[in-house]
Amino acid sequence: MIKLSAATIISGLLYFALGLFLPWWSSFIAGLLVGLLMYQNYLASFLTAFIGVCLVACGYIFAVSSLNEHILAKRIALLILKQDSPELLIAVSGLISAVTAGTAAITGRSFMFLFKR
Amino acid sequence: MKYLVFSITLIINAALFYVLGTREILPLPLGSFLNMQEGIWQNAEPVAEDFSENLKLKGIKGAVNVYLDDRLVPHIFAEHETDAYFVQGYLHAKNRLWQMEFQTHAAAGRISEIVGEKAITFDRNQRRIGMVYAAENALAAMENDPETKSSLDAYTAGINAFINALQKSKLPVEYKLLGYEPEQWSNFKSALFTKQMTNTLAGYDRDFEMTNALKLLGEENFQILYGQLPDSLYPVIPNGTVYNKPLAELLPPETADSLYFKRKDSVAISEDFKPNPENGSNNWAVSGARTQSGKPILANDPHLGLTLPSIWYEIQIHTPNYNAYGVSFPGLPGVVIGFNDSISFGFTNAGRDVKDYYEIQFKDQQKQQYFFNNQWISTQRRIEKIKIKDAQTFMDTVAYTVFGPVTYDQSFKNALADNKAYALKWVAHDSSNILKMWLLLNRARNLNDYVEAITYFNAPGQNMIFASKAGDIAIQQQATFPLRWKDQGLFVMPGFDSSYMWKGYIPMEDNPRSFNPVEGYVSSANQRPTDSTYPYFIPGSYEVYRAITINRKLASMYGITVDDMKSLQNDNYNVFAEMARPILLNYVNRAELDNDQKRFVSLIENWNLKNDPDEMAVVCFENWWDSLQTTVFKDELTDVQNSLMLPEKFVLLEALRRDTAFKFIDNIKTPEREDLNTQVTQALKKASMQLRSLQSEDKLKWSKFKNTTVYHLLKNNTTPFARSGLMNGGGKGIVNATQHDHGPSWRMIVEMTTPTLAYGIYPGGQSGNPGSRFYDDFIDDWTKGQYYKLFIMDPVDVKAGKFKWKMSINPA
Numbered sequence: 001m002i003k004l005s006a007a008t009i010i011s012g013l014l015y016f017a018l019g020l021f022l023p024w025w026s027s028f029i030a031g032l033l034v035g036l037l038m039y040q041n042y043l044a045s046f047l048t049a050f051i052g053v054c055l056v057a058c059g060y061i062f063a064v065s066s067l068n069e070h071i072l073a074k075r076i077a078l079l080i081l082k083q084d085s086p087e088l089l090i091a092v093s094g095l096i097s098a099v100t101a102g103t104a105a106i107t108g109r110s111f112m113f114l115f116k117r
Numbered sequence: 118m119k120y121l122v123f124s125i126t127l128i129i130n131a132a133l134f135y136v137l138g139t140r141e142i143l144p145l146p147l148g149s150f151l152n153m154q155e156g157i158w159q160n161a162e163p164v165a166e167d168f169s170e171n172l173k174l175k176g177i178k179g180a181v182n183v184y185l186d187d188r189l190v191p192h193i194f195a196e197h198e199t200d201a202y203f204v205q206g207y208l209h210a211k212n213r214l215w216q217m218e219f220q221t222h223a224a225a226g227r228i229s230e231i232v233g234e235k236a237i238t239f240d241r242n243q244r245r246i247g248m249v250y251a252a253e254n255a256l257a258a259m260e261n262d263p264e265t266k267s268s269l270d271a272y273t274a275g276i277n278a279f280i281n282a283l284q285k286s287k288l289p290v291e292y293k294l295l296g297y298e299p300e301q302w303s304n305f306k307s308a309l310f311t312k313q314m315t316n317t318l319a320g321y322d323r324d325f326e327m328t329n330a331l332k333l334l335g336e337e338n339f340q341i342l343y344g345q346l347p348d349s350l351y352p353v354i355p356n357g358t359v360y361n362k363p364l365a366e367l368l369p370p371e372t373a374d375s376l377y378f379k380r381k382d383s384v385a386i387s388e389d390f391k392p393n394p395e396n397g398s399n400n401w402a403v404s405g406a407r408t409q410s411g412k413p414i415l416a417n418d419p420h421l422g423l424t425l426p427s428i429w430y431e432i433q434i435h436t437p438n439y440n441a442y443g444v445s446f447p448g449l450p451g452v453v454i455g456f457n458d459s460i461s462f463g464f465t466n467a468g469r470d471v472k473d474y475y476e477i478q479f480k481d482q483q484k485q486q487y488f489f490n491n492q493w494i495s496t497q498r499r500i501e502k503i504k505i506k507d508a509q510t511f512m513d514t515v516a517y518t519v520f521g522p523v524t525y526d527q528s529f530k531n532a533l534a535d536n537k538a539y540a541l542k543w544v545a546h547d548s549s550n551i552l553k554m555w556l557l558l559n560r561a562r563n564l565n566d567y568v569e570a571i572t573y574f575n576a577p578g579q580n581m582i583f584a585s586k587a588g589d590i591a592i593q594q595q596a597t598f599p600l601r602w603k604d605q606g607l608f609v610m611p612g613f614d615s616s617y618m619w620k621g622y623i624p625m626e627d628n629p630r631s632f633n634p635v636e637g638y639v640s641s642a643n644q645r646p647t648d649s650t651y652p653y654f655i656p657g658s659y660e661v662y663r664a665i666t667i668n669r670k671l672a673s674m675y676g677i678t679v680d681d682m683k684s685l686q687n688d689n690y691n692v693f694a695e696m697a698r699p700i701l702l703n704y705v706n707r708a709e710l711d712n713d714q715k716r717f718v719s720l721i722e723n724w725n726l727k728n729d730p731d732e733m734a735v736v737c738f739e740n741w742w743d744s745l746q747t748t749v750f751k752d753e754l755t756d757v758q759n760s761l762m763l764p765e766k767f768v769l770l771e772a773l774r775r776d777t778a779f780k781f782i783d784n785i786k787t788p789e790r791e792d793l794n795t796q797v798t799q800a801l802k803k804a805s806m807q808l809r810s811l812q813s814e815d816k817l818k819w820s821k822f823k824n825t826t827v828y829h830l831l832k833n834n835t836t837p838f839a840r841s842g843l844m845n846g847g848g849k850g851i852v853n854a855t856q857h858d859h860g861p862s863w864r865m866i867v868e869m870t871t872p873t874l875a876y877g878i879y880p881g882g883q884s885g886n887p888g889s890r891f892y893d894d895f896i897d898d899w900t901k902g903q904y905y906k907l908f909i910m911d912p913v914d915v916k917a918g919k920f921k922w923k924m925s926i927n928p929a
Contacts, residue, residue: 019152019154019155020154023149023152023155024137024138024148024149024152024155024156025148026154028130028134042122057153060153060158061153064153064158064161065158065161067161067163067164067165068161068162068163068888069164069890071161071164071887071888071889071890071892072157072160072161072290072887072888073161074837075837075838075887076157076290076837078836078837079835079836079837079838080144080145089151093151093152093153093156093158096147096151096152097152097153099133100130100133100134100137100148103126103129103130103133104126106126107123107126107127107130110119110122110123110126111123113119113122113123114119114120114123116119
């Protein structure tokens with residue numbers, strides 16, 4: 001459990017830190033690194049990266065959008081999702097980073113398994 | 118198994134990376150677009166944002182302080198004028214960068230670079246009407262004047278100081294949507310902006326439609342339908358004014374009758390991208406003799422396409438030399454409509470025709486020579502390179518003649534036979550430094566300064582209104598206007614004979630003007646500037662009815678207050694309907710009407726003639742009258758191959774007021790002879806189908822039918838960035854000229870007391886960021902006809918801390 005929590009926290013922190021100087025695909029790198037460095041099964045790798053990144057991304061975006069009283073989120077949600085739902089846009093934004101981090105984590109883990117006898 | 122898992126997840130990752138990182142699969146690269154540190158979330162400005170900051174910028178000479186009030190209006194306090202322009206550029210870029218660049222890209226015919234091939238016809242059109250050529254000429258004139266150059270240089274440097282420090286993550290939302298990045302600003306872009314404005318206000322033209330109408334109707338009928346002097350004209354300069362006689366009378370060339378007035382063929386050109394002929398404005402100034410305070414009051418409301426971000430950006434510029442307040446154009450330094458501590462100034466569009474087409478005969482398809490004055494003359498060929506997003510650059514060869522660029526030829530956009538082409542002669546191409554006028558007006562102190570300042574302005578023709586604390590009021594229609602023989606330029610002219618060229622320009626001292634008239638007020642509303650005694654031929658696209666309402670009201674007003682002026686700017690009275698309603702009501706055959714139709718008539722009968730938001734009679738009246746116009750004219754004005762234009766609205770009204778047996782009433786396509794009763798009744802029956810449908814959709818109320826909308830500049834591509842369904846009254850021909858997406862883009866009233874009292878509002882907000890609370894925060898108040906008291910900050914206010922945020926800017 002501690003390991004799962006640690007992997008989740010590390011995923012989130014890595015994603016945030018890498019995003020400060022890398023473009024949007026920092027979520028892949030964060031997931032990949034967690035997969036490479038944290039010894040877990042595939043499911044755990046995916047979930048820890050997914051949850052860690054999702055929490056950070058959704059939390060950060062929700063905070064930013066709340067401070068903005070969702071002015072922009074409402075407009076963008078209508079523009080690209082055709083829905084008057086800032087919450088949906090926040091979820092989609094977070095999920096994109098989370099899914100990419102999760103799949104990258106499995107790739108990282110499976111890469112390590114290639115060398116395991 | 119482990120190889121399989123690795124391979125599959127690697128493929129999934131690669132696929133996700135591709136799908137989320139490009140625009141090939143999805144319309145947007147959602148990976149970056151929705152990323153928390155790179156995407157649009159970085160544009161979600163906190164509603165409690167602190168705009169105070171300390172900046173050190175290269176390029177300014179001394180310290181500049183910018184005090185922002187609670188509406189985010191900047192009050193720039195600078196020791197050097199150029200520093201003020203530098204900071205104005207910085208603020209324009211900070212708040213409106215995408216808009217500024219997009220508008221100048223549009224001016225230069227560069228939209229294909231951003232949106233791809235779908236804009237290629239637009240871009241070619243811009244190049245072919247010579248927008249870039251015109252901007253080059255303007256830039257040369259502006260940079261030739263040391264003061265203008267230094268102001269522009271500073272303004273440009275300020276914009277670039279912002280661009281150079283801008284992080285990619287903070288790019289305006291529209292760049293992220295469209296997938297490109299800003300380039301460096303230049304003085305040339307400001308020149309392009311002036312030409313965009315000139316095209317908007319002096320680019321409307323109907324030479325081709327009029328040529329075809331003349332051919333179809335013959336001279337006599339043409340004059341009836343397209344004459345330019347309405348009976349109800351209330352000119353800018355009052356009827357009866359005595360004008361100077363010109364030095365010599367201008368006569369048409371000897372060949373004009375056969376080659377011009379009775380040309381044998383129509384013109385198969387239809388112009389796209391015509392500017393909206395409704396681009397206009399109201400302005401008036403009343404003298405102290407008519408006001409409660411004893412000081413003049415000036416009012417101005419320019420009517421333009423209503424857009425977000427707004428065309429205007431409110432600003433105060435305070436330097437040791439002057440203290441100007443008003444609205445500016447993001448793209449140009451200075452205050453464009455406003456006032457200073459001594460004077461106030463504003464503009465309405467003159468609507469004069471300053472754009473003519475000449476028919477050119479090329480020697481061959483190479484477009485290297487054209488026939489002129491009995492010989493083949495070489496063209497200058499300009500290769501326009503139009504870059505296209507995701508496609509090869511398009512090369513367009515535009516031939517330049519003695520008149521100007523050849524807009525239409527075999528390659529664009531109609532296939533013209535026999536190497537025929539149409540060259541454009543347009544005042545906008547002339548070299549001029551119009552920016553100088555604003556730089557001088559901003560610091561003008563009296564009537565003489567105003568008179569001197571406006572001489573620098575050559576296009577687009579404007580009715581320039583003025584009021585001063587010294588008590589003067591004035592209006593002058595100012596620009597360089599072509600000197601023409603009667604009817605010259607109404608139709609396409611022969612391009613092989615120099616005798617059809619413009620005969621120069623009307624002397625500036627003969628431009629219509631009125632300084633301190635005995636009436637105690639001056640005004641304009643895009644109407645013809647003078648009565649028929651003005652000794653020059655001045656065709657144009659003129660409005661008739663707003664001027665009538667304004668003059669009627671002003672003539673009867675004394676003890677005027679600012680509130681009276683607010684009421685007048687928001688006046689919804691429909692003077693056209695006042696004149697037209699009796700015709701409809703007197704000639705409709707009521708016995709033939711069903712219950713719905715009777716109800717529509719009854720609504721109009723009981724209408725107070727105001728285009729108020731909840732009024733249903735307006736919709737009934739408008740639809741009925743439009744239907745009558747079509748019923749009366751469509752039979753005569755049908756030409757399946759060539760473009761035509763219905764006569765102006767006043768033509769039918771005035772014809773019927775003069776003679777109810779107007780010769781065009783009969784439908785020539787039927788064996789019977791229709792009279793006015795028949796046509797008025799028929800028109801209502803046709804209109805009632807539409808009215809019934811509107812009634813069932815609950816859209817019979819004027820504001821619901823009109824659906825006033827302030828569109829984002831990307832129009833239907835970004836409807837969530839627009840504000841629609843606004844409950845505005847007003848309309849075409851109404852002083853409150855609010856139409857569906859067009860209308861009062863800035864309402865300003867200035868009372869020249871000490872201290873100056875000024876009020877204003879525009880339908881937008883100071884920020885261009887759709888993620889800011891300052892993006893559209895003025896719109897609701899604008900819809901209600903409310904105003905903000907303009908805070909003219911002085912050093913005492915600064916000391917008292919009467920500001921919300923402070924930007925301290927120092928040299929780096």
